[in-house]
Amino acid sequence: MIEAVNVFKSFEDKEVLKDISAVFEKGQTNLIIGQSGSGKTVLLKSLVGLHEVTKGEILFDGRSLVGLNSKQKKALRQEIGMLFQGSALFDSMTVEENVRFPLDMFTHMTEEEKRDRANFCLDRVRLENANNRLPSEISGGMQKRVAIARAIALNPKYLFCDEPNSGLDPRTSIVIDELIHEITEEYGMTTIVNTHDMNSVMGIGDKIIFIYQGEKYWEGTKDDIFHVQNKQLEDFIFASKMFRQIKEVHK
Structure with missing residues:
Protein backbone atom coordinates (compact mmCIF):
# COMPACT_ATOMS: atom_id res chain seq x y z
CA MET A 1 0.00 0.00 0.00
CA ILE A 80 9.83 -0.55 -7.22
CA GLY A 81 9.21 -1.38 -10.87
CA MET A 82 8.81 1.46 -13.36
CA LEU A 83 7.17 1.37 -16.79
CA PHE A 84 8.06 4.55 -18.67
CA GLN A 85 5.91 6.27 -21.28
CA GLY A 86 8.22 5.54 -24.19
CA SER A 87 9.31 2.08 -22.91
CA ALA A 88 12.87 3.51 -22.42
CA LEU A 89 14.62 0.39 -23.67
CA PHE A 90 18.32 0.49 -24.40
CA ASP A 91 18.63 0.46 -28.20
CA SER A 92 22.02 -1.24 -28.23
CA MET A 93 20.91 -4.08 -25.92
CA THR A 94 18.96 -7.15 -26.90
CA VAL A 95 15.55 -7.88 -25.42
CA GLU A 96 17.08 -10.27 -22.89
CA GLU A 97 19.83 -7.82 -21.95
CA ASN A 98 17.24 -5.10 -21.35
CA VAL A 99 15.29 -7.37 -18.98
CA ARG A 100 18.48 -8.47 -17.24
CA PHE A 101 19.67 -4.89 -16.70
CA PRO A 102 18.13 -4.40 -13.20
CA LEU A 103 19.34 -7.87 -12.22
CA ASP A 104 22.90 -6.90 -13.24
CA MET A 105 22.59 -3.63 -11.33
CA PHE A 106 20.99 -4.75 -8.07
CA THR A 107 21.53 -8.48 -7.51
CA HIS A 108 24.32 -10.99 -7.01
CA MET A 109 22.62 -13.67 -9.09
CA THR A 110 24.73 -16.03 -11.19
CA GLU A 111 24.58 -15.69 -14.98
CA GLU A 112 22.36 -18.75 -15.15
CA GLU A 113 19.99 -17.37 -12.51
CA LYS A 114 19.72 -14.04 -14.33
CA ARG A 115 19.07 -15.79 -17.63
CA ASP A 116 16.38 -17.96 -16.03
CA ARG A 117 14.71 -14.93 -14.40
CA ALA A 118 14.77 -12.96 -17.68
CA ASN A 119 13.22 -15.90 -19.52
CA PHE A 120 10.55 -16.27 -16.83
CA CYS A 121 9.61 -12.59 -17.11
CA LEU A 122 9.56 -12.69 -20.91
CA ASP A 123 7.37 -15.80 -20.83
CA ARG A 124 5.04 -14.04 -18.39
CA VAL A 125 4.45 -11.20 -20.84
CA ARG A 126 4.06 -13.73 -23.67
CA LEU A 127 7.28 -12.86 -25.47
CA GLU A 128 8.96 -16.21 -26.07
CA ASN A 129 11.85 -16.48 -28.55
CA ALA A 130 12.49 -12.73 -28.73
CA ASN A 131 15.58 -12.78 -26.49
CA ASN A 132 18.19 -11.94 -29.10
CA ARG A 133 16.26 -9.29 -31.01
CA LEU A 134 16.96 -5.58 -30.68
CA PRO A 135 14.21 -3.10 -29.74
CA SER A 136 14.31 -1.68 -33.28
CA GLU A 137 13.42 -5.13 -34.62
CA ILE A 138 10.15 -5.50 -32.69
CA SER A 139 6.83 -3.64 -32.68
CA GLY A 140 5.82 -0.89 -30.26
CA GLY A 141 3.52 -3.28 -28.43
CA MET A 142 6.29 -5.83 -28.06
CA GLN A 143 8.64 -3.12 -26.81
CA LYS A 144 6.08 -2.24 -24.15
CA ARG A 145 5.90 -5.89 -23.07
CA VAL A 146 9.70 -6.03 -22.83
CA ALA A 147 9.52 -2.93 -20.62
CA ILE A 148 6.94 -4.66 -18.40
CA ALA A 149 9.17 -7.74 -18.17
CA ARG A 150 12.07 -5.51 -17.11
CA ALA A 151 9.86 -3.71 -14.59
CA ILE A 152 8.95 -6.99 -12.86
CA ALA A 153 12.42 -8.57 -13.07
CA LEU A 154 13.19 -7.74 -9.43
CA ASN A 155 9.77 -9.02 -8.31
CA PRO A 156 8.71 -5.56 -7.12
CA LYS A 157 6.13 -4.79 -4.45
CA TYR A 158 5.20 -1.54 -6.21
CA LEU A 159 4.70 -0.87 -9.92
Whole structure:
Protein backbone atom coordinates (compact mmCIF):
# COMPACT_ATOMS: atom_id res chain seq x y z
CA MET A 1 0.00 0.00 0.00
CA ILE A 2 1.13 3.52 -0.82
CA GLU A 3 -0.30 6.60 0.88
CA ALA A 4 -0.09 10.27 0.00
CA VAL A 5 -0.77 12.43 3.05
CA ASN A 6 -1.50 16.14 2.55
CA VAL A 7 0.99 16.39 -0.31
CA PHE A 8 1.98 19.77 -1.75
CA LYS A 9 4.50 20.31 -4.53
CA SER A 10 5.75 23.65 -5.83
CA PHE A 11 8.29 24.63 -8.44
CA GLU A 12 9.70 28.03 -7.46
CA ASP A 13 6.54 30.11 -6.91
CA LYS A 14 4.14 27.85 -8.81
CA GLU A 15 2.09 25.44 -6.69
CA VAL A 16 1.42 22.32 -8.79
CA LEU A 17 -0.04 19.92 -6.20
CA LYS A 18 -2.35 21.18 -3.47
CA ASP A 19 -3.05 19.12 -0.35
CA ILE A 20 -3.52 15.73 -2.03
CA SER A 21 -4.29 12.72 0.17
CA ALA A 22 -4.96 9.28 -1.29
CA VAL A 23 -4.51 5.59 -0.52
CA PHE A 24 -3.37 3.19 -3.23
CA GLU A 25 -4.22 -0.37 -2.25
CA LYS A 26 -2.18 -3.53 -2.71
CA GLY A 27 -3.35 -5.92 -5.42
CA GLN A 28 -5.33 -3.21 -7.22
CA THR A 29 -4.76 -1.21 -10.38
CA ASN A 30 -4.89 2.38 -9.12
CA LEU A 31 -5.31 4.99 -11.87
CA ILE A 32 -4.47 8.68 -11.78
CA ILE A 33 -6.37 10.57 -14.47
CA GLY A 34 -6.67 14.20 -15.53
CA GLN A 35 -6.14 16.61 -18.36
CA SER A 36 -2.70 17.62 -19.60
CA GLY A 37 -1.23 20.07 -17.11
CA SER A 38 -3.49 18.92 -14.27
CA GLY A 39 -0.58 17.74 -12.13
CA LYS A 40 -1.07 13.99 -12.51
CA THR A 41 2.46 13.38 -13.84
CA VAL A 42 3.96 15.48 -11.04
CA LEU A 43 1.93 13.43 -8.55
CA LEU A 44 3.19 10.14 -10.02
CA LYS A 45 6.79 11.35 -9.94
CA SER A 46 6.34 12.58 -6.37
CA LEU A 47 4.95 9.20 -5.32
CA VAL A 48 7.85 7.32 -6.86
CA GLY A 49 10.39 9.71 -5.33
CA LEU A 50 11.58 11.45 -8.52
CA HIS A 51 10.24 14.73 -7.09
CA GLU A 52 10.72 15.69 -3.45
CA VAL A 53 7.43 16.97 -2.06
CA THR A 54 7.28 20.51 -0.70
CA LYS A 55 5.05 19.47 2.19
CA GLY A 56 3.33 16.27 3.27
CA GLU A 57 4.31 12.60 3.33
CA ILE A 58 4.56 9.62 0.99
CA LEU A 59 4.29 6.28 2.81
CA PHE A 60 5.25 2.87 1.42
CA ASP A 61 3.58 0.35 3.74
CA GLY A 62 4.07 2.79 6.59
CA ARG A 63 7.62 3.82 5.66
CA SER A 64 7.89 7.55 5.09
CA LEU A 65 9.78 8.38 1.90
CA VAL A 66 10.72 11.74 3.41
CA GLY A 67 12.49 10.18 6.38
CA LEU A 68 14.57 7.52 4.59
CA ASN A 69 18.35 7.80 4.47
CA SER A 70 20.27 7.06 1.25
CA LYS A 71 20.77 3.38 2.09
CA GLN A 72 17.08 2.92 2.89
CA LYS A 73 16.06 4.74 -0.31
CA LYS A 74 18.28 2.44 -2.36
CA ALA A 75 16.65 -0.59 -0.72
CA LEU A 76 13.19 0.83 -1.44
CA ARG A 77 14.06 1.45 -5.11
CA GLN A 78 14.73 -2.26 -5.47
CA GLU A 79 11.10 -2.88 -4.48
CA ILE A 80 9.83 -0.55 -7.22
CA GLY A 81 9.21 -1.38 -10.87
CA MET A 82 8.81 1.46 -13.36
CA LEU A 83 7.17 1.37 -16.79
CA PHE A 84 8.06 4.55 -18.67
CA GLN A 85 5.91 6.27 -21.28
CA GLY A 86 8.22 5.54 -24.19
CA SER A 87 9.31 2.08 -22.91
CA ALA A 88 12.87 3.51 -22.42
CA LEU A 89 14.62 0.39 -23.67
CA PHE A 90 18.32 0.49 -24.40
CA ASP A 91 18.63 0.46 -28.20
CA SER A 92 22.02 -1.24 -28.23
CA MET A 93 20.91 -4.08 -25.92
CA THR A 94 18.96 -7.15 -26.90
CA VAL A 95 15.55 -7.88 -25.42
CA GLU A 96 17.08 -10.27 -22.89
CA GLU A 97 19.83 -7.82 -21.95
CA ASN A 98 17.24 -5.10 -21.35
CA VAL A 99 15.29 -7.37 -18.98
CA ARG A 100 18.48 -8.47 -17.24
CA PHE A 101 19.67 -4.89 -16.70
CA PRO A 102 18.13 -4.40 -13.20
CA LEU A 103 19.34 -7.87 -12.22
CA ASP A 104 22.90 -6.90 -13.24
CA MET A 105 22.59 -3.63 -11.33
CA PHE A 106 20.99 -4.75 -8.07
CA THR A 107 21.53 -8.48 -7.51
CA HIS A 108 24.32 -10.99 -7.01
CA MET A 109 22.62 -13.67 -9.09
CA THR A 110 24.73 -16.03 -11.19
CA GLU A 111 24.58 -15.69 -14.98
CA GLU A 112 22.36 -18.75 -15.15
CA GLU A 113 19.99 -17.37 -12.51
CA LYS A 114 19.72 -14.04 -14.33
CA ARG A 115 19.07 -15.79 -17.63
CA ASP A 116 16.38 -17.96 -16.03
CA ARG A 117 14.71 -14.93 -14.40
CA ALA A 118 14.77 -12.96 -17.68
CA ASN A 119 13.22 -15.90 -19.52
CA PHE A 120 10.55 -16.27 -16.83
CA CYS A 121 9.61 -12.59 -17.11
CA LEU A 122 9.56 -12.69 -20.91
CA ASP A 123 7.37 -15.80 -20.83
CA ARG A 124 5.04 -14.04 -18.39
CA VAL A 125 4.45 -11.20 -20.84
CA ARG A 126 4.06 -13.73 -23.67
CA LEU A 127 7.28 -12.86 -25.47
CA GLU A 128 8.96 -16.21 -26.07
CA ASN A 129 11.85 -16.48 -28.55
CA ALA A 130 12.49 -12.73 -28.73
CA ASN A 131 15.58 -12.78 -26.49
CA ASN A 132 18.19 -11.94 -29.10
CA ARG A 133 16.26 -9.29 -31.01
CA LEU A 134 16.96 -5.58 -30.68
CA PRO A 135 14.21 -3.10 -29.74
CA SER A 136 14.31 -1.68 -33.28
CA GLU A 137 13.42 -5.13 -34.62
CA ILE A 138 10.15 -5.50 -32.69
CA SER A 139 6.83 -3.64 -32.68
CA GLY A 140 5.82 -0.89 -30.26
CA GLY A 141 3.52 -3.28 -28.43
CA MET A 142 6.29 -5.83 -28.06
CA GLN A 143 8.64 -3.12 -26.81
CA LYS A 144 6.08 -2.24 -24.15
CA ARG A 145 5.90 -5.89 -23.07
CA VAL A 146 9.70 -6.03 -22.83
CA ALA A 147 9.52 -2.93 -20.62
CA ILE A 148 6.94 -4.66 -18.40
CA ALA A 149 9.17 -7.74 -18.17
CA ARG A 150 12.07 -5.51 -17.11
CA ALA A 151 9.86 -3.71 -14.59
CA ILE A 152 8.95 -6.99 -12.86
CA ALA A 153 12.42 -8.57 -13.07
CA LEU A 154 13.19 -7.74 -9.43
CA ASN A 155 9.77 -9.02 -8.31
CA PRO A 156 8.71 -5.56 -7.12
CA LYS A 157 6.13 -4.79 -4.45
CA TYR A 158 5.20 -1.54 -6.21
CA LEU A 159 4.70 -0.87 -9.92
CA PHE A 160 4.45 2.60 -11.47
CA CYS A 161 3.25 3.02 -15.06
CA ASP A 162 3.46 6.36 -16.88
CA GLU A 163 1.01 6.49 -19.83
CA PRO A 164 1.58 2.79 -20.68
CA ASN A 165 -0.61 2.95 -23.81
CA SER A 166 1.01 6.01 -25.35
CA GLY A 167 1.54 5.49 -29.08
CA LEU A 168 -0.23 2.12 -29.22
CA ASP A 169 -3.23 1.12 -31.31
CA PRO A 170 -6.50 0.34 -29.44
CA ARG A 171 -6.16 -3.45 -29.64
CA THR A 172 -2.56 -3.46 -28.39
CA SER A 173 -3.54 -1.00 -25.65
CA ILE A 174 -6.09 -3.51 -24.34
CA VAL A 175 -3.43 -6.24 -24.31
CA ILE A 176 -1.07 -4.03 -22.28
CA ASP A 177 -3.86 -3.00 -19.86
CA GLU A 178 -4.89 -6.60 -19.26
CA LEU A 179 -1.28 -7.65 -18.75
CA ILE A 180 -0.71 -4.93 -16.14
CA HIS A 181 -3.94 -5.89 -14.37
CA GLU A 182 -3.13 -9.61 -14.41
CA ILE A 183 0.38 -9.11 -13.04
CA THR A 184 -0.88 -6.76 -10.34
CA GLU A 185 -3.36 -9.33 -9.05
CA GLU A 186 -1.04 -12.30 -9.53
CA TYR A 187 1.86 -10.79 -7.57
CA GLY A 188 -0.18 -8.69 -5.16
CA MET A 189 1.62 -5.51 -6.20
CA THR A 190 0.55 -1.95 -5.49
CA THR A 191 0.21 -0.60 -9.03
CA ILE A 192 -0.27 3.07 -9.91
CA VAL A 193 -0.99 4.04 -13.53
CA ASN A 194 -0.91 7.58 -14.86
CA THR A 195 -3.23 7.76 -17.89
CA HIS A 196 -5.65 9.88 -19.90
CA ASP A 197 -7.01 6.82 -21.76
CA MET A 198 -10.67 6.32 -20.85
CA ASN A 199 -10.59 2.79 -22.27
CA SER A 200 -7.99 1.96 -19.61
CA VAL A 201 -10.18 3.58 -16.95
CA MET A 202 -13.18 1.45 -17.89
CA GLY A 203 -11.10 -1.68 -18.42
CA ILE A 204 -8.84 -1.89 -15.36
CA GLY A 205 -9.80 0.98 -13.03
CA ASP A 206 -10.02 -0.75 -9.65
CA LYS A 207 -9.54 2.67 -8.08
CA ILE A 208 -9.42 6.02 -9.86
CA ILE A 209 -8.09 9.37 -8.65
CA PHE A 210 -9.09 12.41 -10.72
CA ILE A 211 -6.72 15.38 -10.53
CA TYR A 212 -7.89 18.83 -11.60
CA GLN A 213 -5.66 21.92 -11.41
CA GLY A 214 -3.41 20.23 -8.87
CA GLU A 215 -6.20 19.07 -6.54
CA LYS A 216 -7.91 15.74 -6.01
CA TYR A 217 -11.43 16.37 -7.27
CA TRP A 218 -12.83 12.82 -7.16
CA GLU A 219 -12.00 9.22 -6.37
CA GLY A 220 -13.91 6.01 -6.92
CA THR A 221 -14.07 2.91 -9.13
CA LYS A 222 -14.88 2.37 -12.78
CA ASP A 223 -18.36 1.29 -11.66
CA ASP A 224 -18.91 4.61 -9.86
CA ILE A 225 -17.72 6.86 -12.64
CA PHE A 226 -20.94 6.99 -14.69
CA HIS A 227 -22.94 8.17 -11.68
CA VAL A 228 -20.59 10.96 -10.68
CA GLN A 229 -21.85 14.47 -9.94
CA ASN A 230 -18.72 16.43 -10.77
CA LYS A 231 -18.70 18.82 -13.72
CA GLN A 232 -14.93 18.82 -14.22
CA LEU A 233 -14.78 15.01 -14.22
CA GLU A 234 -17.81 14.75 -16.51
CA ASP A 235 -16.20 17.16 -18.96
CA PHE A 236 -13.04 15.04 -18.94
CA ILE A 237 -14.79 11.69 -19.31
CA PHE A 238 -17.41 12.59 -21.85
CA ALA A 239 -15.24 14.69 -24.13
CA SER A 240 -15.56 12.00 -26.80
CA LYS A 241 -18.76 11.10 -28.61
CA MET A 242 -18.32 7.42 -27.77
CA PHE A 243 -18.38 8.00 -24.00
CA ARG A 244 -21.32 10.38 -24.26
CA GLN A 245 -23.21 7.51 -25.89
CA ILE A 246 -22.14 5.12 -23.14
CA LYS A 247 -23.39 7.60 -20.55
CA GLU A 248 -26.85 7.57 -22.18
CA VAL A 249 -26.94 3.77 -21.90
CA HIS A 250 -26.13 3.97 -18.17
CA LYS A 251 -28.88 6.44 -17.36
